[in-house]
Amino acid sequence: MTATGYWNPRTELMSRPDLQKLQLKKLQHIVHWAYTNSDLWQAKLDGAGVRPEHIKKLADLELLPFLTKQELLQAQIEQPLFGKFLTIPPQKAVRYHQTSGTSGKTPLRILDGWKDWEWVSEVWCYGLYGFGVRETDIVYLAYGYGNFIGFWAAHYASEKIGALTIPSGSMTSRERIEKIMELGATVLVCTPTYAIRLAQVGAEMGIDLAKDSKIRLLIHAGEPGANIPSTKKMLEDAWGAKAGDFPGMSETGGSTAYECAAQCGGIHIPEDHYIQEVIDPQTTQSLGYGQKSELVLTMFGRASLPMIRYRTGDLVERAPSSFCSCGRTFDLYKGGILGRADDMKLIKGVNIFPSAVEDIIREFNDIDEFQIILYTEKAIDQIKVQVEPLPGCDRSGYQNLQKAVSERLYRAHRLTFGVEIVEPGSLPKFELKARRLQDLRRH
Amino acid sequence: MLSYLENPREIEAKVSQTYALLKELCQVDDFPAISYNARRALGVIWQVANHLEIQFEQIYDD
Ligand SMILES: [Zn+2]
Numbered sequence: 289m290t291a292t293g294y295w296n297p298r299t300e301l302m303s304r305p306d307l308q309k310l311q312l313k314k315l316q317h318i319v320h321w322a323y324t325n326s327d328l329w330q331a332k333l334d335g336a337g338v339r340p341e342h343i344k345k346l347a348d349l350e351l352l353p354f355l356t357k358q359e360l361l362q363a364q365i366e367q368p369l370f371g372k373f374l375t376i377p378p379q380k381a382v383r384y385h386q387t388s389g390t391s392g393k394t395p396l397r398i399l400d401g402w403k404d405w406e407w408v409s410e411v412w413c414y415g416l417y418g419f420g421v422r423e424t425d426i427v428y429l430a431y432g433y434g435n436f437i438g439f440w441a442a443h444y445a446s447e448k449i450g451a452l453t454i455p456s457g458s459m460t461s462r463e464r465i466e467k468i469m470e471l472g473a474t475v476l477v478c479t480p481t482y483a484i485r486l487a488q489v490g491a492e493m494g495i496d497l498a499k500d501s502k503i504r505l506l507i508h509a510g511e512p513g514a515n516i517p518s519t520k521k522m523l524e525d526a527w528g529a530k531a532g533d534f535p536g537m538s539e540t541g542g543s544t545a546y547e548c549a550a551q552c553g554g555i556h557i558p559e560d561h562y563i564q565e566v567i568d569p570q571t572t573q574s575l576g577y578g579q580k581s582e583l584v585l586t587m588f589g590r591a592s593l594p595m596i597r598y599r600t601g602d603l604v605e606r607a608p609s610s611f612c613s614c615g616r617t618f619d620l621y622k623g624g625i626l627g628r629a630d631d632m633k634l635i636k637g638v639n640i641f642p643s644a645v646e647d648i649i650r651e652f653n654d655i656d657e658f659q660i661i662l663y664t665e666k667a668i669d670q671i672k673v674q675v676e677p678l679p680g681c682d683r684s685g686y687q688n689l690q691k692a693v694s695e696r697l698y699r700a701h702r703l704t705f706g707v708e709i710v711e712p713g714s715l716p717k718f719e720l721k722a723r724r725l726q727d728l729r730r731h
Numbered sequence: 732m733l734s735y736l737e738n739p740r741e742i743e744a745k746v747s748q749t750y751a752l753l754k755e756l757c758q759v760d761d762f763p764a765i766s767y768n769a770r771r772a773l774g775v776i777w778q779v780a781n782h783l784e785i786q787f788e789q790i791y792d793d
Pocket of ligand 1: 548549551552556612615616
């Protein structure tokens with residue numbers, strides 16, 4: 289019997305009934321753990337009238353209350369530093385991370401014990417190995433490390449697989465490219481935005497990274513991109529490599545789903561380490577395959593800050609495992625994380641997803657950066673897109689570019705977008721967590 | 732060569748034994764290099780024991 293290409297052939301190929309039995313066992317353990325080790329979890333479950341022994345079958349999951357980020361943050365405000373959802377004394381932890389705390393929000397503080405942190409990197413191994421990273425690879429991580437979990441766990445997973453793992457810390461883009469070339473890196477780990485940026489800097493240095501570098505795999509997370517078809521193509525063309533999508537979040541310890549080498553257009557859910565439900569974000573009713581829904585997850589491996597029915601706010605469309613040809617029995621999210629439930633914007637009665645706008649913008653090879661701006665004019669919501677052409681782009685083509693982008697956006701949305709061409713170099717550039725939407729509307 | 736897929740019981744037994752041994756070594760109280768390295772290794776073998784449904788406990792103490 290052979291099974292190649294799977295990090296954990298036992299569970300990745302497990303029958304769905306067996307997988308569900310495994311999930312039930314793990315669910316019972318984590319609920320019992322949370323109830324007996326955290327006052328706040330006990331109060332939360334008591335408040336919902338549920339006790340650990342009530343969880344007798346997988347469907348009993350629905351007896352448990354949802355958990356929100358707001359609750360976690362509130363608990364940390366009430367009981368600094370870590371709040372009463374924490375199940376261990378803080379001194380038992382070996383690792384501290386925090387959420388990115390974008391737009392001035394308080395970050396959530398997260399602790400891992402030594403087994404937990406090992407688990408976080410273990411789950412990343414499913415994705416890295418499944419996408420084709422091997423011990424013969426040279427893995428280059430192009431990001432600034434720091435408090436944000438970012439690619440820390442990918443780093444440890446790469447070491448676990450046995451690949452030569454190269455951190456880059458605070459190096460400049462040029463220094464990073466020099467190192468990628470000098471060491472013959474074969475795998476690049478960074479955000480999709482930054483991979484595009486590096487390719488542009490490479491071109492400025494006279495290096496065609498698709499031809500001149502040995503990079504064969506791109507490992508992306510941190511923001512949408514590798515799941516957006518035209519961005520994925522742009523990445524793959526720029527680097528002459530396969531681009532994979534491995535979304536995750538600090539709250540859940542990194543990787544929550546992963547792209548396999550078959551690249552079917554979806555990402556697999558590591559269902560042996562999580563129960564991932566999909567619900568209607570408004571009614572919280574459970575939804576099925578093929579419906580745009582909010583991802584709610586329960587994780588099993590990190591118990592210091594248990595996440596049980598945690599509302600991620602991420603929008604997904606679940607698909608059965610048969611959507612992919614790789615043989616894994618894990619279900620998938622078709623098209624990856626489609627956006628945030630609160631990212632969807634309503635303009636003149638039309639739903640706008642920033643990722644759908646990005647998909648269109650990236651079809652234009654002459655565009656370097658962009659920003660989506662929502663504003664109010666004469667009490668009516670308006671949308672405009674600022675696009676920044678590449679420095680070498682001929683100015684005489686700006687008007688045609690503006691027209692083409694407008695038409696393409698209109699055709700996709702049946703809504704008129706303002707399109708403004710801005711000077712090369714004028715829009716912000718990002719290494720982590722690109723912020724390309726400004727909502728200036730007055731409500 | 733060993734095969735998990737052909738002989739799961741044999742491999743599971745080895746994992747269980749290793750897990751138990753490492754847990755014991757964590758108890759050595761006069762030699763930090765033994766107990767702390769054993770603890771590190773226990774965190775790693777826990778992943779395997781968990782994959783094989785041998786161990787579901789959450790471990791934070793030695
Ligand atoms: Zn697959």
